[in-house]
Amino acid sequence: MRIEWTSYIQTNNELLDSQHKELFSRMNRYFECTECNSTHQELIDTLNYLVEYVKTHFKTEDDIMTEIEYTRQKEHRRSHRELTERLVEIYKELIDNGASDELHDKLARLCQVWYVAHINDFDKRLASYIKAYNRAHNNV
Numbered sequence: 001m002r003i004e005w006t007s008y009i010q011t012n013n014e015l016l017d018s019q020h021k022e023l024f025s026r027m028n029r030y031f032e033c034t035e036c037n038s039t040h041q042e043l044i045d046t047l048n049y050l051v052e053y054v055k056t057h058f059k060t061e062d063d064i065m066t067e068i069e070y071t072r073q074k075e076h077r078r079s080h081r082e083l084t085e086r087l088v089e090i091y092k093e094l095i096d097n098g099a100s101d102e103l104h105d106k107l108a109r110l111c112q113v114w115y116v117a118h119i120n121d122f123d124k125r126l127a128s129y130i131k132a133y134n135r136a137h138n139n140v
């Protein structure tokens with residue numbers, strides 16, 4: 001399976017969009033890995049590569065939210081925490097039990113439903129706020 005980045009989830013914030021594309025690319029790298037007889041360790045490394053980037057990306061957004069004193073930072077942070085916990089749970093399951101169709105579906109669902117939903121809701125709203133903030137502070 002592949003998860004395509006489309007303009008449907010474009011936030012129109014250059015930094016956020018480029019990081020989201022990298023996120024999707026790392027998700028796809030893992031899915032490619034599951035289809036090509038990768039070893040247990042290779043799968044773990046590839047999923048870890050995604051987990052690390054998710055953390056980096058959420059930190060980027062969190063730093064921006066702090067900087068612009070985003071009014072909805074708390075709930076946005078909560079959503080990040082949830083997404084991270086779910087992903088780490090899958091990562092641990094992979095380490096403990098190895099790859100399975102069930103685990104693959106779980107990750108696919110998380111990537112498709114949760115990350116896309118998060119981007120479409122939370123991140124688009126944040127991007128609009130950043131734009132308005134920059135305009136108000138003449139940073140455009």
Ligand SMILES: [Fe+2]
Nearest residue numbers: 061118122123
């Ligand atoms: Fe976000």
